[in-house]
Every structure is written in structure tokens, then in C-alpha cells.
Amino acid sequence: MSIAFVGILIMANYLAGRYHYRYDATELKEHTLSPQSIQVLAEVNRPVTILGFFTADEYQQQDTFKKLLDQYLSRSDKLSYTVVDPDREPLKARQYDPAPYGGLLFQSGERIERVYTADEQDVTSALLKVVRAEKKVVYFLTGHQERDPQGYDGGAYSTAATALRNQNYEVRTLNLAVTTTVPGDAAVVVVAGPQTPLLEDEVTRLRSYLSQGGKALIMQDPLYEAGLNDVLSGWSLRFGDGVVIDPPSSLMGGPAAPVVSAYRFSQITKDLPMTFFPLARAVEQVVQDPTGTSTFTPLAQTSPQSWAEQDTQTPEARLDQGVDTPGPLTLVATFEAPPMPGGQTAQGTEQHPDLKTRLVLIGDSDYASDEFIGSLGNGVLFLNAVNWLAEEESMIAIGPKSTQPRNVFLSMVQSNAIFFVGVVLIPLALVAAGVAVWWRRR
16 A cells, blocks of 8 residues: 555655646635737747746745746747846846846847836736837827816726727827828727817717728717717717616616626627726617618617616606617627728728728717726726727637625625515514424424
């Protein structure tokens, strides 16, 4: 038995050294690379050198980085990792001035990126920036009180802009009132909740860009009309009137914050967590394309018990038959169509037969603001929409896991059910059982 036990130990150690296997027992797989990082590693086609600048006293920080990098190194033979001690090798550290002391330096050719925190999002972002030669440009429309990608209040889009930069996009602003056309390097145009109407020339320029095979993420909040329906009218698309009310599926803050947990399958919504929209309106296709060349796809819809409340002045919302629009209502939709005839780019479709107009329409812009983008899957929805529009489908995936405390968001139905069971049903059951026992003994 002793010989058998020793033999088992030797065999187990041999197999453990020959075959690498990890099992992550955490609920959110916090110690496993996200699909996004794995896809980036699959695209690495040239050597990447990773240098860690740690002194002898920083062994704990070095160990934290090493555990994270081991997951990357095990999935790609293009990566190499070396530790540089700035105290023992000061001349070598000066070659990379400014060296990221206590962090990592990624280098591939002449491209260099520095990382100072042992975070998967930062490491994947740095890796993506050094291996991708092309940097696509995302333009945010300005001039109509849209969400500001450079602002830092709760309603701004600075967090969304930072997330785009981390995925190797260049973020710029665009004012169509002072330019004659959308720049030719625009991969995606983001229209984030304008509050004042677009000028007639702006409507014409934006519609012309889209008709020529442009890509745009268009979000319009309720209670505001900025003329976006005029932009979309050529494709029989529009933002519906009223405010979406969804009592069975909404956050505890009120029925005007619909929650979506089930989606129509697409590259945008694949593995997408639950999302919510603080104040939303519906997205509609008025007339279907009889030719069948365009595709309108609803991705996120409300429950059948929802409706679009037309009377926004009444504090208590109720469904008025014949006035309000009954559900289910579409909150998020995609649209694809070939370029319209007569456009500047339409003449070049013979050289680019795959050129298509792509739109993502969302009846709310609050969901991706700095206040709500970190809630549930809102940030993932925004990034996936931009990646799909930019034809970067390989980047559509759930982002790295977060180790921050997670909150539980209950719908009105769930909160009422918990209250009924915990406060009413269980105490009544105990009282009934006590009365029954007392009656039997009596």
C-alpha cells in the first residue's frame, strides 16, 4: 500500500507538470480571462514583450501581476515576460524612460503601452493597442446639448468614451453645423440624446452620411424632439411618442425604468446581462421594406403588460385604451440596408459590394451615462453596439469581471412577492399551524 501511495503521488505530480489545468470556483469567474481578452489574444500575430519593473521590496505586487499574466502567457506563445529590477539594473530601466515602476510595459515593434494596476481590463487594453495598427474613429455629435464625452457630471459620457479608448478607438466630437459633411474617417457616429432640434442642414448632412453606407448609434430620450425622426424617415424608422411604462418588469424606483433580461439573439446581445433604461421611449419601423433588402431587428423589448404613456403630465400612469400604445415595445433595435441610390458612395458600391448602412437605435441615452453605465449590463450593451457598427465583431464580448460588491435589483413583481411571502404568508402559516396544534390538543 505504501508503494502504491508513493506511485500515485509520482504520477499525479508528473501529470500536473505536463498538463496545465485551472478551475475557477468563484461565481463570476473572477480568476478566468473574459471572452474579450481571449479574443484579443487570438488576434496577436506578432511578438509582444512584457517587462515588469519591480524592486526586491515589491514582491507582493510582482506576484499579483504574475498571477494575472500567467493566464495570458498560457494562451499565446507570442507573449514573453521579463522582470527588470530598477535598483539592480538602472541603465536598462532608463532605456524605457519613463519606466512604469511597480507596473508593466508592453512593447511590440515601436508601439509601447504602460500599465500600473493589475487589472484585466488595463492589461487587455494595452495588449490591444500594441498589436492593432488601425485605430478607428468614433465621432460624438455635439451642439444640441447631447451627452458630453468630455464631461464629468452624472449625465456625461466620459466613462463611455474612456471605455472606447481602452478598446483602441479614437474619440472625437463632431458639429455638423460648422462642417459640410461627416469626416471620411468616421467609423461610427454617436448621437447621444440631443435636447434641441438639429438644423435643417444638419439633418440633411447626417441623412446623407447614413444613406451612403454610414454607421450610427442613435439614442433619443423621451420628452425631447430633436428632428431625428426626419433623419430616419427615409428608412421608415422613428422614435415613438410617450414614455415607456412597464410595471411587471422595472426597477423599484418606478415603472418608468424598464428592465430587460431576455433578448433576441444577435452579436450585440449574445451573453448580455440584464439591462435597464431609466426613462425610455419606443423604437418603431412604420412600414416594412417590401423589397426585403433591409433588415429591422428588435433586440430588447418590454413585457406584454407595458405601454407607452402619452400623458406625461399626470403623476400616476395608467393605460388608456385608444390613447396609449400597448406593449410589448421595442427599446433597442438594429437596422441594416444597402446604400441608397444617388449617394456619393453609392456609385462605389461595385468596388465595395458589402457596404451597408448600419444603425443601432435606442430609446434612451441615460443608460450609458456616467451615473448608470456601470449598472448591470448597460456598459456592455453600449460597447457591443459600437463594435457591431464599426464591424469589429471580434471585440463583442462580455468585458472583464469586476470584483466590486454586487447589488441586487428587484422588479416590482419580485419585491412584492418577497414581501408577501416573508411578511404575510410565513407568519400566517405559523399562526395557522399553532392554532391547528392547539385545536387538536384541546
